[in-house]
Amino acid sequence: xxxxxxxxxxxxxxxxxxxxxxxxxxxxxxxxxxxxxxxxxxxxxxxxxxxxxxxxxxxxxxxxxxxxxxxxxxxxxxxxxxxxxxxxxxxxxxxxxxxxxxxxxxxxxxxxxxxxxxxxxxxxxxxxxxxxxxxxxxxxxxxxxxxxxxxxxxxxxxxxxxxxxxxxxxxxxxxxxxxxxxxxxxxxxxxxxxxxxxxxxxxxxxxxxxxxxxxxxxxxxxxxxxxxxxxxxxxxxxxxxxxxxxxxxxxxxxxxx
Amino acid sequence: xxxxxxxxxxxxxxxxxxxxxxxxxxxxxxxxxxxxxxxxxxxxxxxxxxxxxxxxxxxxxxxxxxxxxxxxxxxxxxxxxxxxxxxxxxxxxxxxxxxxxxxxxxxxxxxxxxxxxxxxxxxxxxxxxxxxxxxxxxxxxxxxxxxxxxxxxxxxxxxxxxxxxxxxxxxxxxxxxxxxxxxxxxxxxxxxxxxxxxxxxxxxxxxxxxxxxxxxxxxxxxxxxxxxxxxxxxxxxxxxxxxxxxxxxxxxxxxxxxxxxxxxxxxxxxxxxxxxxxxxxxxxxxxxxxxxxxxxxxxxxxxxxxxxxxxxxxxxxxxxx
Numbered sequence: 001x002x003x004x005x006x007x008x009x010x011x012x013x014x015x016x017x018x019x020x021x022x023x024x025x026x027x028x029x030x031x032x033x034x035x036x037x038x039x040x041x042x043x044x045x046x047x048x049x050x051x052x053x054x055x056x057x058x059x060x061x062x063x064x065x066x067x068x069x070x071x072x073x074x075x076x077x078x079x080x081x082x083x084x085x086x087x088x089x090x091x092x093x094x095x096x097x098x099x100x101x102x103x104x105x106x107x108x109x110x111x112x113x114x115x116x117x118x119x120x121x122x123x124x125x126x127x128x129x130x131x132x133x134x135x136x137x138x139x140x141x142x143x144x145x146x147x148x149x150x151x152x153x154x155x156x157x158x159x160x161x162x163x164x165x166x167x168x169x170x171x172x173x174x175x176x177x178x179x180x181x182x183x184x185x186x187x188x189x190x191x192x193x194x195x196x197x198x199x200x201x202x203x204x205x206x207x208x209x210x211x212x213x214x215x216x217x218x219x220x221x222x223x224x225x226x227x228x229x230x231x232x233x234x235x236x237x238x239x240x241x242x243x244x245x246x247x248x249x250x251x252x253x254x255x256x257x
Numbered sequence: 258x259x260x261x262x263x264x265x266x267x268x269x270x271x272x273x274x275x276x277x278x279x280x281x282x283x284x285x286x287x288x289x290x291x292x293x294x295x296x297x298x299x300x301x302x303x304x305x306x307x308x309x310x311x312x313x314x315x316x317x318x319x320x321x322x323x324x325x326x327x328x329x330x331x332x333x334x335x336x337x338x339x340x341x342x343x344x345x346x347x348x349x350x351x352x353x354x355x356x357x358x359x360x361x362x363x364x365x366x367x368x369x370x371x372x373x374x375x376x377x378x379x380x381x382x383x384x385x386x387x388x389x390x391x392x393x394x395x396x397x398x399x400x401x402x403x404x405x406x407x408x409x410x411x412x413x414x415x416x417x418x419x420x421x422x423x424x425x426x427x428x429x430x431x432x433x434x435x436x437x438x439x440x441x442x443x444x445x446x447x448x449x450x451x452x453x454x455x456x457x458x459x460x461x462x463x464x465x466x467x468x469x470x471x472x473x474x475x476x477x478x479x480x481x482x483x484x485x486x487x488x489x490x491x492x493x494x495x496x497x498x499x500x501x502x503x504x505x506x507x508x509x510x511x512x513x514x515x516x517x518x519x520x521x522x523x524x525x526x527x528x529x530x531x532x533x534x535x536x537x538x539x540x541x542x543x544x545x546x547x548x549x550x551x552x553x554x555x556x557x558x559x560x561x562x563x564x565x566x567x568x569x570x571x572x573x574x575x576x577x578x
Contacts, residue, residue: 090446
């Protein structure tokens with residue numbers, strides 16, 4: 001039984017059909033890619049799955065539970081994490097704080113704890129910090145722990161974002177163009193980091209990516225989305241060479257009037 | 258005379274500034290997480306003062322006053338402040354739930370006039386239920402005046418400044434040391450992703466309104482102690498001036514709101530002696546009723562040179578990282 005199962009999901013903004021009849025089935029430990037030209041509706045699909053938008057129709061099942069109608073903080077608590085194309089970090093907070101923030105729902109000390117510095121608070125703070133450092137190490141950003149995230153190099157910021165997503169201990173990770181704007185070296189480092197997280201946690205990953213190199217390296221299965229509809233799906237090589245996909249990306253060779 | 262005279266005014270400025278600072282914090286906190294100014298906040302200050310009045314009268318009738326008092330005045334005062342802060346926090350939560358949450362995705366102008374309308378509703382409700390006449394705030398503690406080297410300080414002024422600073426420090430603790438405070442700071446930088454790490458955004462928004470309103474209530478009670486007459490419109494001009502402080506401090510900046518609040522109090526109070534000195538030096542005849550005109554011209558000048566305020570950051574809300 002698939003971990004994340006989307007059936008016949010559609011969404012329109014006003015009259016614009018952004019996504020129509022979309023299906024996805026993602027098994028534990030599987031990496032699926034989603035490719036498509038700009039404006040095809042890829043990020044909209046992420047927003048629909050995580051509860052930022054509510055689909056006009058269709059269902060999203062996660063671990064056997066219906067997600068439609070759930071709020072983003074609820075889908076996150078259930079084990080659905082994501083990153084953003086434009087990397088939504090909190091510019092003047094430290095790297096460590098980013099990771100601690102993602103442990104919000106696990107921290108139970110309250111006002112008294114904070115003001116009186118109770119043993120409970122100290123214990124929880126220490127545990128959270130230890131765990132956060134472990135994750136920062138995993139994503140090779142531990143040397144930046146106490147720096148403001150705004151001062152980090154771009155590739156490191158991306159990895160902080162990913163560490164923040166991973167520390168909520170998700171079962172499924174949605175990555176929205178994790179290598180956009182990266183140099184080839186940074187890209188290779190990111191592929192390595194994704195692969196490591198995947199292996200270590202047997203994580204299911206759903207990946208939006210423009211770079212076919214990344215898709216080839218990581219995905220077993222790829223969907224090509226055009227105008228909100230899946231045109232073709234299959235292995236990366238099948239999809240990449242499919243005439244319909246080539247047409248969607250570079251246009252028809254002959255234009256008929 | 259001059260040093261004493263300046264010290265005297267400085268103490269008055271500290272007291273006056275603490276009202277502004279406490280109210281300005283509410284504007285700034287809400288702005289930092291929701292990118293909107295709660296224009297009902299001045300009236301929440303008014304509501305807080307009235308709740309304080311009700312609570313203190315209730316406590317006095319319960320525990321007696323004057324010679325028959327069971328509890329000393331300062332205990333009643335502390336209880337009044339705490340209970341009123343708690344009750345006014347709920348007013349803030351209701352305002353957020355009814356007035357702002359349904360409009361979170363609406364254009365900012367709609368949300369802004371919501372605040373104005375809630376303000377009018379609160380003022381009118383006050384007039385309807387309490388009759389619109391001015392009410393006297395009970396003097397819970399006896400006024401004692403100390404003469405320190407020719408400078409006169411009352412125990413109330415000292416208390417007002419200390420309580421205000423204490424509340425600001427408590428707020429600082431809350432923001433830096435609790436998970437809610439961390440979530441508030443995170444929301445100030447980017448709120449879209451906050452729910453996606455498992456933080457219930459509505460809880461944080463409600464909490465922010467609650468804290469801002471509680472601080473305004475404290476300001477209202479302290480104001481009532483210093484100037485013991487309450488009227489339904491007391492929050493209007495006072496609220497706008499505190500709003501000026503919030504902008505002067507830098508939109509959304511907590512520290513900015515505190516410092517600018519005190520600074521505004523300082524500018525306002527110090528304008529009067531400055532006028533007197535100018536009059537004497539240049540044999541002019543400017544009345545002290547020019548105070549606000551001159552004081553706010555100075556604020557305007559500061560904003561011309563620092564358009565983002567003292568601690569504001571020169572980046573737009575849309576452009577992050």
